[in-house]
Amino acid sequence: MSPRENLLQTLRCEKPQWIPVCPYLFSNENPVRGVPEALGEVFRLSSGALAGNILKLGEYLGADDYLLPVPAPADLVSDTCSVETREAEKGKFIKILSTPKGQLRQISEAMPGYPGMVTERYVKALADVPKLIEYFNSLRVRAAPETVKKIQDVKKMAGGRGALFCRTNGTPLGMCYRVYSDITNLIYMIADEPGTMKELFDCMEEKYFKLYEGMLRAAPEIDAFFGMDDTSTTLISPDMFDSFNVELINRRADLCHANGKIYMHHSCGLIRGLLPVYRKTRMNGVDAFIAPPVGNVGYAEGREILGPGYSMIAGLANGLGAMDEDAIRRHVARRFKDARRAGNVVFYVGGAHLSFAALEMIFAEARKLKTRKES
Numbered sequence: 167m168s169p170r171e172n173l174l175q176t177l178r179c180e181k182p183q184w185i186p187v188c189p190y191l192f193s194n195e196n197p198v199r200g201v202p203e204a205l206g207e208v209f210r211l212s213s214g215a216l217a218g219n220i221l222k223l224g225e226y227l228g229a230d231d232y233l234l235p236v237p238a239p240a241d242l243v244s245d246t247c248s249v250e251t252r253e254a255e256k257g258k259f260i261k262i263l264s265t266p267k268g269q270l271r272q273i274s275e276a277m278p279g280y281p282g283m284v285t286e287r288y289v290k291a292l293a294d295v296p297k298l299i300e301y302f303n304s305l306r307v308r309a310a311p312e313t314v315k316k317i318q319d320v321k322k323m324a325g326g327r328g329a330l331f332c333r334t335n336g337t338p339l340g341m342c343y344r345v346y347s348d349i350t351n352l353i354y355m356i357a358d359e360p361g362t363m364k365e366l367f368d369c370m371e372e373k374y375f376k377l378y379e380g381m382l383r384a385a386p387e388i389d390a391f392f393g394m395d396d397t398s399t400t401l402i403s404p405d406m407f408d409s410f411n412v413e414l415i416n417r418r419a420d421l422c423h424a425n426g427k428i429y430m431h432h433s434c435g436l437i438r439g440l441l442p443v444y445r446k447t448r449m450n451g452v453d454a455f456i457a458p459p460v461g462n463v464g465y466a467e468g469r470e471i472l473g474p475g476y477s478m479i480a481g482l483a484n485g486l487g488a489m490d491e492d493a494i495r496r497h498v499a500r501r502f503k504d505a506r507r508a509g510n511v512v513f514y515v516g517g518a519h520l521s522f523a524a525l526e527m528i529f530a531e532a533r534k535l536k537t538r539k540e541s
Contacts, residue, residue: 168327169232169326170325170326173328173329173512176511177329177390179509184536185502185511185512186512187229188229188231188233188512189223189227189229189516191216194518197209197517197518201522202522205223208222217234220232220235234324234329235330236330239380240308240380241308242306242308243305244304245306248263249263250264258273258275259282261273261274265297270294272287272288287346287347295363295366298366299365302366307380317385318385329389330390332391334378334393335374336396336432337415338370338410339411342367344395375418379421382427391429392430392432396432396433397440399438416449419449430449430479435456436461437452438461441471441472444472444476450475452476454480454481456485457485460484464504465508465511476510477512478505479512480505481515482515483517489524494524494527494528515528515532
């Protein structure tokens, strides 16, 4: 079985031969201490040619398994609405979304050395909702041939070593609390005008679904699609997820499955209370399954609640309390023991909290454990 076949079998909850351990890079989430000179550009430029840089990191570490991100092979564009961004003052940016029904404003701010943070979101009151509906109604799918070529190149580079995935829009509920509105205003608007908010969510999902169709047509090379919600019970309740998301996730999953693809739901956060609701869906699994002490449910316990048929992608370094050799060995051993009890877990290795030496040791320990049972 090739690493690619083993990884796909893991994600589909079939019968893999080993626990995949994949190197991980992401902009603003990479080690900065002790990075070897040979990998300096890989870490600094990871927001660009991300898949290629992950392959370079993996080759340095001796990796076998690769779950490689690729950009969307199609996007949504509007012929009647526009977005303009200007810098109001140093580190403060104002973005204006103009629609035939009026403008929406977003403000983001950044301090030197830190990622930017949105401090004002587009939709602040019910009067803003028709403007966002107008924007989504105006959207059409546009293929991206240059991106498709890049995806094909990644496919060739990966060969039998890895699978390709695309991070794409989450659910309308998730996209609203992550992008378009803050959670407090969103909850009040849903309570005060459920009909208006249903109209917004319905038109958003219509366009997102069409985008999924367009991406599946454009790039059959992609193996899996991740709906990016950052779902957590710190933001929404299980009842909200049940009411707004289960039906549409099943529709997306069915579309992906009909095309031979995998659909995962991105859920980094406290998700213990959401797992019984996830069990109602036909998604293949949970991305960024965060175990304690940062999360609130482990892999084996999560399996008991989820039942069979749902894979888990997890950060192996998540929750590491110290970076000395003994602490790393104990941590990796615990994670593998839990993952082996659960079954169908894929590990990422990376994270900004690590030194490169710690990342290298975590990876080396994981390679020792991934194909054998611990004593």
